[in-house]
Structures are given as structure tokens and as C-alpha cells.
Amino acid sequence: MLQIVFLHPDLGIGGAERLVVDAALALKSKGHRVSFLTSHHDKSHCFEETKDGTFSITVVGDWIPRHVGGRFHAAFAYLRMIFTAFYLALISNLKPDVIFCDQISACIPILKYGTGAKILFYCHFPDQLLTKRQSFFKQIYRAPLDWLEEKTTGMADLVLVNSHFTAKVFKDTFTSLKSLETHILYPSLNTEVFDDAKQTYGKYHIKRDAFPSDATCIFLSINRFERKKNLSLAIYAMAELKKLLSDAEWNSVHLAMAGGYDENLAENVEHFHELQDLLGKLDLSGKVSFFKSVSSTAKMALFKSASAVIYTPSNEHFGIVPLESMYMEKPVIAMKSGGPLETVDNEKTGFLCDENPISVAEAMVKFIRYPDLAKEMGSAGKQRVKTHFSFTSFANTLNGMILSIV
Incomplete structure (x- = not known):
């Protein structure tokens, strides 16, 4: 010892x-x-x-x-x-x-x-x-x-x-x-910790007004509120997504953005306000919900609600979120660079996209129009984590x- x-x-x-x-x-x-x-x-x-x-x-x-x-x-x-x-x-x-x-x-x-x-x-x-x-x-x-x-x-x-x-x-x-x-x-991943938290996430209830009542396809972004995490890409992708969908499809879509937030860090505070301002500029108010520094059980509840996870950093050296997502049986939309190239199996456990809103939006469409795809990729993702990580x-x-x- x-x-x-x-x-x-x-x-x-x-x-x-x-x-x-x-x-x-x-x-x-x-x-x-x-x-x-x-x-x-x-x-x-x-x-x-x-x-x-x-x-x-x-x-x-x-x-x-x-x-x-x-x-x-x-x-x-x-x-x-x-x-x-x-x-x-x-x-x-x-x-x-x-x-x-x-x-x-x-x-x-x-x-x-x-x-x-x-x-x-x-x-x-x-x-x-x-x-x-x-x-x-x-x-x-x-x-x-x-x-x-x-x-x-x-x-x-x-x-x-x-x-x-x-x-x-x-x-x-x-x-x-x-x-x-x-x-x-x-x-x-310490999967035992995840499994324990998964057993208790029912104790955490996301407020019903956090998402519109007709939101049946929720995309989840989890990252610290820092500019280098490229969170604005997910918001710009939502704007592009709107152009690709019918009104009924668009009404069913919502984006949840959760992540680490420290009021003592100026960048966290500033960037959070920048993202809120961007929603106004793109006329996306009401289509995005923010969750600051969520607990493990709260994060499990968000994973449970999501259809897929959007991971926006470019050239990320590794990135733990794709592993968390796959273990929670959620497919990952990530950038075609850095760590996700080694963690996400493209077109099997998610999609690796070019770093632009159109490419991300095109991947999002697939989960909206083919709901079974999320289940299929989610199952493959969990097995990938168990096997390799x-x-x-x-x-x-x-x-x-x-x-x-x-």
C-alpha cells in the first residue's frame, strides 16, 4: 500500500x-x-x-x-x-x-x-x-x-x-x-458512480416549464461556459436546423445547455451573457434552456430527457462528455477533430461533423426524423464505453x- x-x-x-x-x-x-x-x-x-x-x-x-x-x-x-x-x-x-x-x-x-x-x-x-x-x-x-x-x-x-x-x-x-x-x-468513467446516480435521478425533477410541453426531441450540450468550448456553435446550429424542418418538426425541438459555471470567473459570467444575447439575435428565445453547475443526479435527469448530445469543442484534447453520453445510451454529435476521433465511432455511436452550423444541423435532423436511430446508436455507444473505456x-x-x- x-x-x-x-x-x-x-x-x-x-x-x-x-x-x-x-x-x-x-x-x-x-x-x-x-x-x-x-x-x-x-x-x-x-x-x-x-x-x-x-x-x-x-x-x-x-x-x-x-x-x-x-x-x-x-x-x-x-x-x-x-x-x-x-x-x-x-x-x-x-x-x-x-x-x-x-x-x-x-x-x-x-x-x-x-x-x-x-x-x-x-x-x-x-x-x-x-x-x-x-x-x-x-x-x-x-x-x-x-x-x-x-x-x-x-x-x-x-x-x-x-x-x-x-x-x-x-x-x-x-x-x-x-x-x-x-x-x-x-x-x-467510474460507471459504478454513474449507475448509482442513475438509480436516484428520479428524485430530481426538471421543472416542466424548463422545456416546452411539445418538445419531444431535446438536444443536450454539456460543457463549461467558456469561449474555447465553442458553445455558440450549438446555438447557430439550431438556427440552421430551423431552415431544414417543417413547422411541426421545429416545434418539437429544444436545446438544453448545461455546464460548469463559477460566478468568481469573469469568463463564465461574460460568456453566459454572450450566449443569451446570441439567442436574441437569432430569434431563438424559448428554444434553449440553460442549467448552471448541475449535480450528478441532475445531469442524469438531463441525459434521460435528451435524444442526443452535441459536443462542440474543436481539437479537444480528449473530452469526457462523449464517454458519459455513450454510457448513458445517448448518441453524440461531435467535431471531426481531437479526442472525439478516438472516442466516437462515426455513424455507429454518433456523428463526427465539420466545425460549422450546417454540418451539425444536418446530423441533428437525422435524430428528429428517425427516432429509432438514437436508440440504436445509444446502445452501441454504451457497449463501446464498456469495451474500450x-x-x-x-x-x-x-x-x-x-x-x-x-
Whole structure:
């Protein structure tokens, strides 16, 4: 039995957070002692497993600001994690055998030499590719952070990536690490958690006025309210869909948009209002309902109501939503790029579309006019998740990797 400590910047709600929570559950199921250190954990905005006592969670350095005047988010994120690493190395009573670190690699040297533990770094996607360099000042500001990311990532004892797509991007981005061996560990679903939640979703009732009474075909979008998630594509697709349908068909269609929403994040607030404004411009008011930071049981209820799920991010490094959708027996309409190329079986468990509203709308039409198609693809999707992305396989693979570096 090993002592394993997870360092993660913010234990909120998102794909990266779901991954680390599932990894912690997997390693705990193998008999290891698991703890979390994080710089932020809001119990009103997190996954249930991080607030029900399943894990020991210590919050460190939350007093350090996230930004100054809306700027320098990356620098302060690095600073918060470096402070957390010093806390683990110098103050904490934890004596980890392995440290699971993700998103921010700058803390790896402190962890490696300050604790003597083996370091596993999970690369969801290179951090330097998640921000635009629109000005000379931004390029200068990011240069030392990019250098630090590359150098410190290479110091980990084991580097994991979430897909073949990310593995290629990793090699292309970190040119000095081309000889570094990366290992692919696909994110998985803890299907037991899904099954437990599925048993209780009847306790959660979506208000009847959330959807029109004649809405018999509901499309569901689940993603954080961030611009990079390309949520507006689903709304533009609705506008194109209207052109393809008869009045009766159009009256039966509704779009539900659910996702992580943090009032403390300016982008979440701003983008939410942008999407609402877009509905007005496209004359789609009444055709779209929003659900902020839904619980697991609420999400199950939304899945139950949906005919299909629309996954809009382009070049997404993996994307856990398609797996969730398929396991819940809902077909997926996703972009023909990034992770969905490895998770969605085109024309069998859903449709992979070009990144434009017309292509998405044409896929939506098929589920409206051929209702049995959703059932057929949904059944195939669940089997695909069980075969290729099972939690048991994920847990065994991760545990084997942990033992190999120890």
C-alpha cells in the first residue's frame, strides 16, 4: 500500500477535475492511501466525491490572488501551485511515495527534490497552447512560463497523456522532449458512480416549464461556459436546423445547455451573457434552456430527457462528455477533430461533423426524423464505453504504472 498525494490547482467541476477524482478513486480501490492538496476547493462547486469525506483534502495558498486587474492568471496559477508544493515538502505531515501532478508542472522540481517521492505528471494538454499571443507584451510575458513548463515537465518520472492526439501535440510542442517516452492513459468513467446516480435521478425533477410541453426531441450540450468550448456553435446550429424542418418538426425541438459555471470567473459570467444575447439575435428565445453547475443526479435527469448530445469543442484534447453520453445510451454529435476521433465511432455511436452550423444541423435532423436511430446508436455507444473505456481497465493500467515507477 502506497501513500499517494494528488496536487491539483482547483478541485472544481471540469474534465481535468473529473480525471483526477477518478484516478484517485481508482488508486484507492487498489488499497492505496490517497490525499489531495489543492489551492482552491469550493464545496458548492465541486464533484460529490470531493465533499463527502471520500478523500482527505487540504487547501493551501487560497489567499494568493488569482490575478491582478484581470491579468497574469497563468503566473499566479503557477505561484499558487509552487506554494502548495513547498507546503507539501516543508510543512505537511504527509510522506508520499508518489505524487500525481497535473496541469501545472512548475512545481515538479520542488516536489521531486523536497519530498523524495516519484512524480507522475498527467498532461491533459500543453498549458502554453491554451492561451493566445495577441500582443508583443503577451509573448514576452509567456516566454519564461513556456520555458519553465517544458523544462519541468521533463523532470517527471512518468508522463501520461490522455490521447494519441495529445501525444502528438506534446511532441510537436515540447521539442526538447522528443526523446521522452509518454504513455497514453485514456480517461474513463467510474460507471459504478454513474449507475448509482442513475438509480436516484428520479428524485430530481426538471421543472416542466424548463422545456416546452411539445418538445419531444431535446438536444443536450454539456460543457463549461467558456469561449474555447465553442458553445455558440450549438446555438447557430439550431438556427440552421430551423431552415431544414417543417413547422411541426421545429416545434418539437429544444436545446438544453448545461455546464460548469463559477460566478468568481469573469469568463463564465461574460460568456453566459454572450450566449443569451446570441439567442436574441437569432430569434431563438424559448428554444434553449440553460442549467448552471448541475449535480450528478441532475445531469442524469438531463441525459434521460435528451435524444442526443452535441459536443462542440474543436481539437479537444480528449473530452469526457462523449464517454458519459455513450454510457448513458445517448448518441453524440461531435467535431471531426481531437479526442472525439478516438472516442466516437462515426455513424455507429454518433456523428463526427465539420466545425460549422450546417454540418451539425444536418446530423441533428437525422435524430428528429428517425427516432429509432438514437436508440440504436445509444446502445452501441454504451457497449463501446464498456469495451474500450471501462473503469476497471483504467484502474488496472494506472495502478500498474504507479507500481512501475516505485
